[in-house]
Amino acid sequence: MSTIGIAIYYLFDILSWIIVIKSFMTWLPSGGGKFYDVLSTITEPIESPIRSVMYRYTNGPVDFSPMIAILALMLLKNIALRLFI
Structure with a gap:
């Protein structure tokens, strides 16, 4: 896998965790x-x-937008994983 x-891959993972933390902070x-x-x-x-x-x-x-955003980031993460193998 390239750099x-x-x-x-890690950017999408970090963004997912930031969304989770922000959701819990509400x-x-x-x-x-x-x-x-x-x-x-x-x-x-x-999310907007x-x-x-x-x-x-x-x-x-x-508000289900954080959950949908995380699912979209997971999908994009898997697509990036398949593209850069």
């Missing part, structure tokens, strides 16, 4: 503060398009 493939009473803002700045370009498409069809109180 670019390994970097892309359960904190303080909201996370500046650290949450940094994580939100990183993940918002990924998914959220805008989802709100056209659903209007529930639960």
Whole structure:
């Protein structure tokens, strides 16, 4: 596997973990503060398009965009793995 493939693979993995951490931080009473803002700045370009498409069809109180973003990143990670082998 080439260096670019390994970097892309780990980038998608790190982004998935950042989304998970940010999602768990929404359960904190303080909201996370500046650290949450940094994580939100990183993940918002990924989650925002998914959220805008989802709100056209659903209007529930639960935001599933982090879960869909993680699934999309997993799919892209597997595609990158197959392309760069």
